[in-house]
Amino acid sequence: xxxxxxxxxxxxxxxxxxxxxxxxxxxxxxxxxxxxxxxxxxxxxxxxxxxxxxxxxxxxxxxxxxxxxxxxxxxxxxxxxxxxxxxxxxxxxxxxxxxxxxxxxxxxxxxxxxxxxxxxxxxxxxxxxxxxxxxxxxxxxxxxxxx
Numbered sequence: 001x002x003x004x005x006x007x008x009x010x011x012x013x014x015x016x017x018x019x020x021x022x023x024x025x026x027x028x029x030x031x032x033x034x035x036x037x038x039x040x041x042x043x044x045x046x047x048x049x050x051x052x053x054x055x056x057x058x059x060x061x062x063x064x065x066x067x068x069x070x071x072x073x074x075x076x077x078x079x080x081x082x083x084x085x086x087x088x089x090x091x092x093x094x095x096x097x098x099x100x101x102x103x104x105x106x107x108x109x110x111x112x113x114x115x116x117x118x119x120x121x122x123x124x125x126x127x128x129x130x131x132x133x134x135x136x137x138x139x140x141x142x143x144x145x146x147x
Contacts, residue, residue, distance in 0.1 A: 014054070027110035028053035034088075034103060034117035041124050045090040045097065047117050051105040058107065061088040064100045066118060071102060093121050 008016075018024045032050035039045055051057055061083050062071035074083040079091040090097050098121040103114045 011055075024054075025107075025109040026052075026054045028057055028105040028107050028112050030105060030112055030114055033115045034101065036118045036120070038120040038122065039093060040122045041094050042092055045093050045119050047088040047101055047103070047119075049086050049103050049105065049114055051086065051112070053105070054107050054109055056107060057105055059084050059086055060104045060106075062102050062104065064102075066098065066100050068100075071100075074101075090119075093119070095121055095123075097121060 014026075028051050030049060030051050032048070034047040034049050037045050037047070047061070049059070051059075061074040063074050064071040074080060074088065076083045079093075080089070081091075082088045086103075088101065088103070098119055100116045100118050102116055105112050105114075
């Protein structure tokens with residue numbers, strides 16, 4: 001047993017565990033799943049995943065029509081960034097972005113797929129004017145009780 005006067009790095013911890021267990025490569029695991037989002041058109045959507053396992057870990061976000069289960073890789077470009085990272089960002093969302101999203105995390109020992117995180121995009125409602133008309137009874141002011 002050893003005591004350290006500092007926090008150990010992920011690499012150091014993996015080395016100790018590998019030495020003790022005899023296992024040197026660990027399949028990825030997802031420790032924080034991405035969450036569903038319900039946003040308004042024009043906002044920025046951000047899906048996050050946290051994973052562990054032997055380095056290097058690779059990430060690939062995928063998108064499918066809601067409920068279809070047929071996924072295609074998301075690629076960086078335009079309003080999308082982070083398609084191969086732990087954080088997928090979609091700026092200025094609109095109806096075409098409303099879908100199911102998953103991420104596949106992989107390394108040399110295997111891969112794991114996240115739960116489905118649905119993005120729901122609500123239309124923004126154009127502002128409008130509200131006109132109110134109040135008619136008061138004779139000899140009454142708006143702040144009197146009539147007494």
